[in-house]
Amino acid sequence: MGGQNPYIEQVEFVPATKKFKITFVREGQTVEADPEKIPYDHNGLPGSILDVALGHHVGLDHACGGVVACSTCHVIVHQGLESCNEASDAELDQLDEAPGVTPKSRLSCQCVPDGTADLVVEIPEWNKNYARETEH
Numbered sequence: 001m002g003g004q005n006p007y008i009e010q011v012e013f014v015p016a017t018k019k020f021k022i023t024f025v026r027e028g029q030t031v032e033a034d035p036e037k038i039p040y041d042h043n044g045l046p047g048s049i050l051d052v053a054l055g056h057h058v059g060l061d062h063a064c065g066g067v068v069a070c071s072t073c074h075v076i077v078h079q080g081l082e083s084c085n086e087a088s089d090a091e092l093d094q095l096d097e098a099p100g101v102t103p104k105s106r107l108s109c110q111c112v113p114d115g116t117a118d119l120v121v122e123i124p125e126w127n128k129n130y131a132r133e134t135e136h
């Protein structure tokens, strides 16, 4: 599963053209996103926080596979949010379902950094996929 939900509006985003880093604060893990390797995992929009996280084996729940049909991929973007695309109405509607939403909350499958800033991201404790992604 993954890609885009055909029943919702197309999401506008600017793909990253240079490398950027995402630090996952609870995990104490920093990963580097490389535009030449995007998409990593085919879950969520190409180059989204979810795509980059899964491509680096960072556990992040994503029950609907990244098509804006759940809110399990909720993250809080503490730094670098200005480098990301605007949230669509569909994303904001789904975010309403997530507990603990903050002004810096996004659905990680829909949040695509343009590479002009490094990000600091928190995966809420309740949101973690304890059955971590493994190498295939």
Ligand code: FES
Binding pocket: 061, 062, 063, 064, 065, 066, 067, 068, 069, 070, 071, 072, 073, 094, 107, 108, 109, 110
């Ligand atoms: S994985 Fe379901 S909305 Fe992001």
